[in-house]
């Protein structure tokens with residue numbers, strides 16, 4: 001049985017990368033997908049694979065991405081190698097744009113959406129604390145109206161305004177039944 005493609009979505013600062021890293025650290029059946037992003041490696045935050053805009057377009061044209069999208073002035077790609085990780089039975093955690101969820105649902109056999117939420121003031125505090133973006137970029141992220149989840153798409157909604165450990169426990173409990 002292939003593993004599950006677990007799309008982790010939610011507004012900037014909600015804790016997608018932190019929650020994914022904590023899940024992977026907690027249970028080796030979860031693996032993290034390393035995204036291709038046109039963001040410098042030294043920017044900090046998630047462990048992405050930095051790629052230039054020209055390289056990105058080349059890979060995209062050649063069909064090297066299972067999914068790709070643009071946001072925050074950057075381009076993001078999920079390499080087709082994700083299929084091998086899934087075929088090995090791993091549950092793969094992927095930080096995804098809400099804009100590509102329908103495409104992802106059509107592309108992957110076993111597909112789960114984890115939708116993280118937190119109040120606006122928590123997002124603002126966390127983005128400032130993360131320190132990866134300038135004050136101007138943070139303001140743009142906070143005012144960006146991300147897409148709502150597509151109507152009818154099943155999603156597991158998880159509040160991440162409390163401690164990370166509590167979020168991880170809640171997610172494990174919600175995902176466990178399907179793993180048996």
Ligand SMILES: Nc1ncnc2c1ncn2[C@@H]1O[C@H](COP(=O)(O)OP(=O)(O)O)[C@@H](O)[C@H]1O
Pocket residue numbers: 010011012013014015016017018019045126127129130160161162163164165167
């Ligand atoms: N449950 C939590 N409690 C406290 N701080 C958190 C929690 N989740 C994430 N953070 C912090 O909030 C900031 C944004 O988290 P991050 O994982 O980068 O969010 P996202 O990937 O959704 O933008 C980081 O500095 C992170 O350490």
Ligand SMILES: O=P(O)(O)OC[C@H]1O[C@H](OP(=O)(O)OP(=O)(O)O)[C@H](O)[C@@H]1O
Pocket residue numbers: 009010011012013016017071072076095096097098099141145146147
């Ligand atoms: O369409 P949306 O659902 O709003 O998502 C837009 C983008 O925001 C996040 O990027 P990134 O991880 O670079 O930013 P973040 O950590 O600030 O959320 C997410 O992974 C998408 O690439």
